[in-house]
Amino acid sequence: MSPATAPIVGLVGCGVTGSRAVAHLVARRVPVAVYDPRPGLGVRRQGVVVVDDADDLSVCDVVVLCQPAPHAALAQRLLTRGTPVVSIGDDVDDLMAMLALQPLAVQHDAALIVGAGMAPGLSGLLARSLAAQLHTLDELHVAIHGTAGPSCARQHHDALGDTALGWHDGEWIEPPGGSGRDLVWFPDPVAARDCYRAALGDPLLLHRAFPQASRIAARVSATRRDRLTARLPMLAPPHASGSIGSVRVEARGAAQHGERVTVIAGAAGHTGDLAAAVCSAVVLRLLADGITPGVHTPGDDALDALDLLHHATALGVRVQEFTGVARATSW
Template identity: 45%
Template sequence: MIGIFGAGVVGSRVAESLSVELQTSIAVYDSSQIVAQRLARRLSETNALIKATSRSELHRAKVVVLAGPLPHTPVAREFLETGVSVVSTSDDIADCLNLLSLSDLATENKVTLIIGAASSPGMSGLLVRNLSKAFDSVDEVHIALHGTGGPACARQHHRALSGQSIGWHDGEWLRRPAGSGRELCWFPEPVGAYDCYRGELPDPLLIKRAFPELVRVTARVSATRRDRVFARMPMLIPPRAEGGMGGLRVEVRGTKNGERVVDVVGVAERVGQVAGVVSGCVARSIGAGEISQPGAFVLGELSLPNEVLLSRVLACGVQAHSFVRA
């Protein structure tokens, strides 16, 4: 059985991807039981084995996808202690660091903890690993994200512009004010170009873990002038139920045949959709025994079947676009 903790935008997309691709028992839990029941009823025509359940019932699952609001660390600890593997969609630096500290607990209980299985981080790590195959060596990775998933994701985007960004630069971690460092980033159509700024994002931390050889890693997020001006104030306007079309841009720099090479790939899709598909594919692999090693991992690490995961994500309708020079 695969459990889903949270039936919001991301949790719904996880359930949809698993219902279509896999005829297995799916248990959905949400703090609002009505929301979980509505989701299970909507998808019951596709998969009759999906059901809304209680929190305690999720402890019987083989793997649980944490798709609810942050923080995920206390919930992950709860499931790891009972021998349940966990897939987290967290995109908060502090939460991801705390999740990484649960590696020994996961190893002790012989279960797997996957951290940052969303759009960015998550899909970004899979794309970096895929792009790196075309290089003799890679030394720089630069990530840019546009858009948000559900309300919780929108609030996290708001917080990311008010904190401090973290980046890996020539052997040391550098902190810069979030909202600084404007850079025009081009995403696949129909998203187009957006000004992106440094943000308090966990991508550099997780990508550096998966690619220790990197010399520079940065992450930026798109923002309007209003986003930056009001970033340090409480959200004055309630977030929408789901964001519009989002984008992910992954730029990898390295060497090939003795020459300096830059390769860029992008994704244009709703952020919640990408996060749901990625985490759903990871949960599916754990449920099938394709990922069985105990401990904490991030997508892109060599010990994971990244090529299989990426192919499944693309098969679920998420398209990767390669930037081609004129």
């Protein structure tokens, strides 16, 4: 493909995840135009152009939203101009607003992919791969650990103090954030962490992708201090470059002959790296093959989740699957 015909990707928000996504795209010789709302910030490297206004990116072949929430208003403006959009946002209210853009996206013949980060995002790809191993899918349980950068850390802090969201036997439930303690074993090196319900977007998007599942829950790791201060301003500044993170998905269901089956998969690494790999895989897939107009999530049937997961692993995601077998003891 010659430079004159090469597709151009626009990106808003060049923080921890955004800068890593830019690196993935530039490494594959995809020209990138960047807008960062913070003055003086941006990426300076070959193959990258910095613009002064997010609306200038509407001429790009696809625009990636990596800035802090909300994303819905900018996504709406871009879709109105027929520009495909990929969002890594995980704020529940913002996700609901973007899901409501389905008629607009179809009207303007453009695709909007929401929740294309670590969780939601990689969690949906893992859920799809696990569901393929079951004859009947009944439950999905997601647990996440770690944050990509300061904005992500603040979002998770607020989520722990907000009302959680879950799907339980055919209806939405809203348990208080910080409740529902569960000891979760993440892939190494994260290992065991206490996790609690929070205002996370995974149940919302997973229910859309897996309507047959009767129960969908999501939890985030937290310390006792995290829970006590969740409804207060953050007492300590978040780490500028993020932290090691992990996502773990557990799918419960039945095999072909009715026996109960539980399958588990996850991934661990720098949170920004995991989110950027999934985001970049979605963008590259959209550029190569296109996606049906409308609103989609990485776990939807409309996207080839296993192919996206394969591309994410090529970009650095290392998927691990639990292979142990539970058995009775003589105790």
